[in-house]
Amino acid sequence: MANDVQKILTSELQCRKFSLQLDESTFGSKNLLVAYVRYYSQSRKCIIDEFLFAKYLATDSKGETIFKCFEEYLKKHDISLINVAAVATGGAPAMVGHYRGFAALLKEKVTDVHTLHCVLHRQHLVAKKLMSELNDALKLCIKSINKIKAHPLNSRLFASLCEENDEFFLPITHAH
Structure with a gap:
């Protein structure tokens, strides 16, 4: 198929x-x-x-x-x-x-x-200029994703946490 x-x-x-x-x-x-x-x-x-x-x-x-x-x-x-x-x-x-x-x-x-x-990357670039709170939030998200994906153990632990909380887990790649 x-x-x-x-x-x-x-x-x-x-x-x-x-x-x-x-x-x-x-x-x-x-x-x-x-x-x-x-x-x-x-x-x-x-x-x-x-x-x-x-x-x-x-x-x-x-x-x-x-x-x-x-x-x-x-x-x-x-x-x-x-x-x-x-x-x-x-x-x-x-x-x-x-x-x-x-x-x-x-x-x-x-x-x-x-x-x-890319549209998502452009939105991130725009967010840098809009307001510091939004930019800080995006930086925190990116830092968190990169920390999780830096080591396979972190990724497995995060997947387990999502599963325990009935959250949808989609394996993520490094943020930009």
Whole structure:
């Protein structure tokens, strides 16, 4: 069933422009690259948001490695790079670096692609400027998440605490 869903999605992306949300984060001791797409579906007459893939990066998480991983996925599914109309990423140098970041490498191949900073990251940047209380609250949340995720034991203890309190626990990655 998963293969059928992937076939439908990739066949739609082969013939239309789409935007991409790309994020790389540490998951355990591995780097995980996650991609989501948004496009207009002619058959359903609506905008579709879909998970595209999650892939572990074999070596490092440099812009070139991220770009090659994304490019290989598109080639495997016969999707042209020129179909990428826009990409939103986090602010890490591997993503937005002017010379070797993912966005820069994509712009070398797709000169008219629009690149932007992820909406959540932009909200965090705006919060820094709005009021010190909001910024302090966000800093505390980020510090707490990073403390929990810094060590597997902390993460397991937090998951156990959530379970004891009937709270939904979604494994989290490092905050930005």
